[in-house]
Amino acid sequence: MSQGPHTYSGFHIRRQRDAHAKSDGYGRHRHLYLHDAIQRLANDLRQGDGTPGPSWLDYGCGKGGFIEQIRPLGLFARITGYDPAVDAFQARPDGPHDIVTCLHVLDVVEPRFLDAVLTDVAALTNKVVVFDVLTRPK
Numbered sequence: 031m032s033q034g035p036h037t038y039s040g041f042h043i044r045r046q047r048d049a050h051a052k053s054d055g056y057g058r059h060r061h062l063y064l065h066d067a068i069q070r071l072a073n074d075l076r077q078g079d080g081t082p083g084p085s086w087l088d089y090g091c092g093k094g095g096f097i098e099q100i101r102p103l104g105l106f107a108r109i110t111g112y113d114p115a116v117d118a119f120q121a122r123p124d125g126p127h128d129i130v131t132c133l134h135v136l137d138v139v140e141p142r143f144l145d146a147v148l149t150d151v152a153a154l155t156n157k158v159v160v161f162d163v164l165t166r167p168k
Contacts, residue, residue, distance in 0.1 A: 034122050034153070035146040038114060042140050046115035050093065057092025057116060060099045061133055064160070068131070071158055072105035075128050082107030084128035089151055090135035091119050126156040133162040 049056050068086075075084040083106050088097055091111035101109055110127060111119040132151050139147050151159055 034150050037139070037143050037146045037150055039140060039143070042143075043115050046138075050116060057113070058095035059092065059134065061096045061131075061162070062099070064096075064131075064133075064162070065099065065103075067160070068100060068129070069103060069105060071129055071160075075157060084157075086110070087112060087123055087127035087130045087154055089130055089132045089154065092116060094119060096131070096133065123154055126154050128156045128158070130155040130159045131162075132159060134164060136161060137164040 072084055072086070083104075085108040086100070086106045087110045088094075089112050091097055091113045093113075093116055094111050097109060097111050100106075106129075108127070110123045112121070112123050113119040114122075130151055132147075136144065136147065
């Protein structure tokens with residue numbers, strides 16, 4: 031497992047782990063509104079020469095709900111989920127991916143770590159990154 035930049039505090043991870051533990055639905059967002067866009071991106075990045083499809087990283091994937099929705103479509107040769115607050119996905123990805131999604135992460139990241147998270151996402155992206163940030167007031 032590779033070591034990336036420091037992108038969160040211990041307090042933040044504990045708070046996120048508590049949220050995951052308290053609600054089975056927390057971290058299972060399916061992002062239905064993105065399915066067509068992800069499919070178009072994956073198809074656009076295919077080589078067309080019989081090589082496997084592109085790789086995809088869901089950065090801050092929670093419990094992997096979006097991955098569960100997209101995997102059956104067979105769009106990607108390699109799918110990786112990363113979320114340091116979820117045991118199943120806490121291993122840092124090894125190397126960049128063709129497509130990276132970072133959905134509902136920037137709206138919960140601690141402000142002092144925002145630059146580090148953006149730098150980390152950039153380092154893990156080969157071609158395309160898709161951000162989704164909630165901007166409504168709480």
